[in-house]
Structures are given as C-alpha cells and as structure tokens.
Amino acid sequence: MPELDLSLPSVDLTRAVCDIPSVSDDETTLADAIFAAVSALPHLDVVRDGDTIVARTQLGRAQRVVIAGHIDTVPINDNLPTRPVVEDGAQYLWGRGTVDMKAGVAVQLKLAAELVAPRVDITWMWYDHEEVAAELNGLTRLAANRPDLFAGDFAILGEPSNGQVEGGCNGNLRAIVRTRGVRAHSARAWIGDNAIHRAAPILARLADHTPEEVEVEGLVYREGLNAVRVSGGVAGNVIPDLCEVEVNYRFAPSRSIDEAVAVVERFFDGYEVEVVDLAGGARPGLDAPLAREFVAAVGAEPRPKYGWTDVARFSALGVPAVNYGPGDPSLAHHDEERVPVAQIDAVERGLRAWLSAP
Template sequence: MDRFDPAQPVLDLSASSTVLTQQICDVESVSGDEGLLADAIVASLAGAGHLEIVRDGDTIVARTNLGRAERVVIAGHIDTVPLNENLPTRYETIDGEAYLWGRGTVDMKAGVAVQLKLAAELTDPVVDITWMWYDHEEVSNDLNGLTRLAANRPDLFAGDFAILGEPSNSQIEGGCNGNLRAEIRTFGLRSHSARSWVGDNAIHKTAPILATLAAYEPRQVEVDGLVYREGLNAVGISGGIAGNVIPDEAMVHVNYRFAPSRSGEEAIAHIHETFPGYDIRIVDLAEGARPGLDAALAQRFLAAVGGEAKPKYGWTDVARFSAMGVPAVNYGPGDPLKAHADDERVRVSQIEDCEAGLRAWLTGAV
C-alpha cells in the first residue's frame, strides 16, 4: 500500500489490526467532524460482497444476511474528544511493552479497527453480524449517532446479543451503572454583607447537603453475579452575587452512579429520600444495563475470550441496546483510565488479544 495520507485516507483492511488502528487514529474525527473517516470506512468495505452497507449520516452499518439462527450486533464509535498535540500516532515501548500512542487509540478506535478488519474477513461467521460504527458519541445524547439511527432504522438493532467496543483491557465488562445528575438548591434572603444579620445566607444552607454527601456510604450491589459500586458525589457548587452581598440562592450539583438493579425512577426517589425538603431538579438521567451474560450465546463469548467478566462502573451505550431488549457487554482494547488522557495509549498486545477473542468466537473456533 502507498504511504498513508490522513487528508485523503484509504484504509487498508488487509493490514494488521494495529496498523489499521494507527491509520484510523491519524484521521482526525473529533465529534462533529467524522465525515472523512466515515467516507473512508464506506470505501474500504466497497468490495465486501457478503455485507449489506447502510449509511445514516456519518453512522455506518454493515451486516451479513446468511440466515443464521442468531444475530449479534457489534458496535463502536468513530469520534474522539478534542486533540491536545497527541496526533499523529506513534509507537513507544514502556517496560518492554509496545504501545500505540495518540488520541483515539483507547477510546475507541483500536476497537473499531479490530471490528473493521473482522467485518471484511469473516465471510462465513457462525452467527449473523450487524456491525455499527457511529458518530457523535462524545457529545450530547440528542446528537449521538445511535439515537438518530434508532429513530430512523430501529430494525437494524435487532439481535440476540450486542458487544460495544468500549475500552475494557480486552476483558468483558458486563452492563453498566446508571447515571443521574441533580441540582439541589437552597434559598435565603439577599442583603449587604455589612449587615449580614438582615439577610439569610443561601450558601451556608448548603452545609447539610455537603455533610450528607461526605458521610454517604455508597452501596456495592451484586447483579447477576457481578458487583457494581455506586457513588454519590458533589461535582459542582455555585452561588453568590458579589463580594459584598449575602447570597439568596446556591446550588450543589450532585452526580449519582447507581447499580443497574435500580431503575431511573428508583434512583430519583433515592435522591429525594437522601435530601428531604430541598428543591431538587433532575437535569440528566440515563438508565443502567444489567450484565447481559445469561444467554448461551454470551456464555460462549465468555469462553472464547477467557478470563472473568467484570462490571462496568461508568455509563456506556450498552444501555441503549439493553433498553431495546438486546443484552450487551463492553469488550475492547485499552485501559479506560487512559481514555481522553493527553498520553492516551493502547497496548499492542491488547489489540491483538481483542481480535483473537472475537475471531475465535465468531468463527466457532471456541
């Protein structure tokens, strides 16, 4: 293949998954600017006669229609958070371990590279496969490519099991915690700070809220054999008008990560029970997803990958599939602690392990 040009990318799906990761990462695709990479993905699959290709905006779906008894959906997003002098990619060795360094290597273009390579090569898998590569994951839900695709083509989500290529150190992470954000407000009476006794300080009234949060003991909840850790924390606080004014309003921004055994409504109720009598406004709510490892298909996947399934503490798009009745897990190369980091980097061995695990499962080798 000729020297790779990220300005006019041609993805080489015959290259190793590591080289393909590098090619995909070197095509800048910060959220809202995924078009060039989406074009390259479509062009790279043009000769794959075993795949039906559907494009919705910058979301690409490629699926087999072999009449298999079971269908699996395997998805990954193609956008990244903004760059910070971490492209083009480069290789580096740390303690004898080879890494690919650069924006998107972890979150989550290494997983996309593995998926693209397998999509092109697996012409006769043991299950039908729907591959999804979608845009706008790193921004608001209303822009997310899966939100749009679910509205336009809900039929494409049909499946018996789903895998999302979120970084998980190439180990299975089942389901995900739910996520809630609430604003808890306090109110007082504004006055001049020189005569503070005339007013009523709303910021001071946040003290019991902060004390409750500091003393809160989050649950550890077992759900279908996996133990999820919850968290209830202040993530922001605001109030005040001027340096000589007693404030009449203040707000504590609270984030609640709740186990998937608890519904969104139950999570809201828990916030109200924990902070009775306060003005509470729920500003964001995303349901969690149960592990999705009960089915025989999922158990075969676990056997092919090896290791022990773990819970996903953060929220991911597996919850979308779960809400549509498709059990889903996270499985992709990369340490999630390096996602969005300036030194974002993925172990080459994890890219190779992820490809080997998916290939063995999808071909029935294990």
C-alpha cells in the same frame, strides 16, 4: 478526505482512526472515511444515518450478532497525533481515543473487512455522540429511524475492558441540586443571604457518603454519588442568590430509573433537585447461550462494568450485551490515555476465533 486502509494491521489502523480527530459534534470527517471504506466491501450492506454507519452481512445465518463502537472522543488536550511508547518493556499506543474507544473501532473495522463468511450474521455499527448527553447519542437517533437494524441475538460493545468481558453496566444520572439566597452588596453581606454558603451541607453530605456495592447475577457493581460541578455568583462584589451543585449518580443495574431518581431525591431531601440526564443500566446478560459461548471462546472471566455504556440500549431492546475491548477503563479520558498493543492484538484474535468458528 482521509482514507482508511482496512488491510493494515489493527494497531496501525488504530493510529489512523485516532489521528482523524472526532471530538463529539465533529465526527463527520471520520464517519466519511469509515463509510467510504466499508462501502467498498461487496459482502456488506451499508446504511448511513447522520454520522452513524451500519454494515451488515446477509448470509441467512440462524443467529445475528451486533458489534458496535462509538467514533467520538472527549476533547483533545495536546495528546494527538498518536505515538508509540514503551513502558516496562511493554509496547503501548499513546493518544486521545486509543482507549476510549478507537482501538476497539479499529479492530471492528479490520474484522468487518476480513470476515466474509462468519459463523453468524453480523451487524457492525460505528456511531456518533456517545460522549455527550444521552439524547444526542447516534444510537438514539438510529433506533428512532431504523429500529430494525438493532435486531440480534447478542451484542458486543467494544468499550475498553482490558481485553476482558464486562457484563452489563451501571446506570447514569445527573441532577442539579439548588440552593437559593438573597443578593446584596458584599460590603454589607449581612443584608443578603449567601446561596453558596447554603450549599456547604450538600457537599459535606456527599463527602461523607459511602457508595453501595450491589451484587447482580453474580457480579458486584460499585455505585457512586459525587459532585461534579459547582456554579454560583454573578460578580465579585455581590452576595450570590443562587448556587447549583451538579451531581452524578452511577447506580447498579438492578435499580430502575425511577428507583435511581428516588434515591437521589431522598439523599437531598429538603433541597431543590432537578434531574437533567438519565440513562438506565443493563443487567449482565451472561446467561444467554451466545454470551456463554463467547465468554468461553475468548477465555475471559466476566467482570462488572462500572461506567455506563450503550449495552444498556441493547438490553432495553431485549438483546443481551457485553463490553469487550482493548484498553484500561481507568485511562479513558485521561491525558495520558494509552492502550497496550498486546491487548489490541488479543481482542482481534478473540473475536476472529469466535466469529470464525465452525
């Protein structure tokens, strides 16, 4: 089993974590390494639930902060092992997971090992299956099995945020919009009814759509409604009787999940619509006292989080949560995924200073 040396600098630890492949559904090797590393730390109580690892200080502090990061990545595409690169004089670490979000995971592991007596009690979480459907998420399972582990006054997700604080997150909905027709031999197409052709107005409607910008508690969230997959047809000589357009809706955190479903159903009025994945957003949560202290301590200017993250899970449990991690979100899942070394160091310094302050 690979071993993780938590005494390494965060940049080197990032390389070590990234170079243990952990595509969703294949996180066990990395989870084993994390479990072994943190179980050796006497100041932490460690719990394992599947491939999710939780490590807690129990110092009797007046407040508790939850700091979490997912250990899975999207599929590898010739972008492992990691390697250092230099662009315009700046140092980067290149490779799958460096941005989303193993640099954040490495910083959390480093601090979990070294912050023996922090100013608040800390619950560290490293969890599986974030990059896939919401029902598979390790935090979903953990919340069902051990809801007590989510207790906290404030939560931080180490998702990539360019080393800035991103409050809340958009919600995420996926739906299948269907058109139906009649099969026929393609040599006699007039006998049938082409379901793929019937989908053309759906795509035109989406192409013409202008996403809304919605202000929530001082932060402006940009929504998105896009086709992400089209499928249909059974053979090269058969007129298709079914076409499915998969649509992804990113909706502002001011909308409830019921309101988001209603938006999609209205937009595709007249078509068959099936919602297949749905996760609510999270309001910024920056008015919580600990959140204000944290933002001031790291010297950040809060921004909105456009993508969905697990801050939504904590928000739903009444725990205000923000995103704070190294890496440019626009490079998440990119084949040229790379994180600035300076951001890894800066996030470590920011968290260490805040958590260590008297």
